[in-house]
Amino acid sequence: GRVADxxxxxxxxLADALFGWRPxxxxxxxxxxxxxxxxxxxxxxxxQPIAEDLSRLDDLLLEGALLGSGRPCLMLPRWTAPRxxxxxxxxxxxxxxxxxxxxxxxxxxxxxxxxxxxxxAGEGEERKGDGPLALSRLTSHLVRHRVKVEEPKxxxxxxxxxxxxxxxHRLGEERCKGG
Numbered sequence: 001g002r003v004a005d006x007x008x009x010x011x012x013x014l015a016d017a018l019f020g021w022r023p024x025x026x027x028x029x030x031x032x033x034x035x036x037x038x039x040x041x042x043x044x045x046x047x048q049p050i051a052e053d054l055s056r057l058d059d060l061l062l063e064g065a066l067l068g069s070g071r072p073c074l075m076l077p078r079w080t081a082p083r084x085x086x087x088x089x090x091x092x093x094x095x096x097x098x099x100x101x102x103x104x105x106x107x108x109x110x111x112x113x114x115x116x117x118x119x120x121a122g123e124g125e126e127r128k129g130d131g132p133l134a135l136s137r138l139t140s141h142l143v144r145h146r147v148k149v150e151e152p153k154x155x156x157x158x159x160x161x162x163x164x165x166x167x168x169h170r171l172g173e174e175r176c177k178g179g
Contacts, residue, residue: 030060035068043105044073048167070098072105089113092166093120093138093152095129103138110147118142118152121165 038044044065049058066073076085089110093099103110110116118138125131135152142149155165 030057031064034061034064038065038069038071041071044069044071045076047076048078050078072102087114089116091116091118093118093130095134107145111145114148116147116149118149119166120152121155121162
């Protein structure tokens with residue numbers, strides 16, 4: 001509608017004024033710009049990337065914020081109708097310092113949720129902190145913080161696109177029980 005058109009028209013001026021971020025730099029530097037901008041906030045909130053966006057800009061912004069900012073990221077699903085938010089949470093886990101930091105930073109949201117499902121995709125190696133024992137330790141840690149955590153879910157054959165595996169799990173038949 002008219003509001004969306006006005007926001008689209010104002011975005012380049014606002015982004016330039018606030019961040020020195022011009023549209024012509026976005027395509028080549030979106031990942032780096034997103035990471036840099038996200039480093040100066042408490043929580044990054046982004047919309048779920050959509051396949052219809054042929055520019056891949058949503059993917060690049062999410063990738064930069066998630067992998068390059070060191071800040072917690074909250075990805076909001078693309079809904080067509082209003083829904084309750086934050087009652088059922090999916091937390092993607094991959095062992096390592098960044099994942100541990102993200103879970104810790106998300107504790108206030110996780111404690112407030114009705115259910116939390118930890119999802120892991122990939123091989124699941126104990127030495128990397130994402131095997132069955134590591135997931136059990138993570139679950140115990142969350143329970144000690146009064147998080148209502150479900151049995152962790154694991155997809156061994158996620159392939160190269162783990163982001164797609166996460167979305168399949170959350171939106172498809174493999175959903176968490178609270179999902």
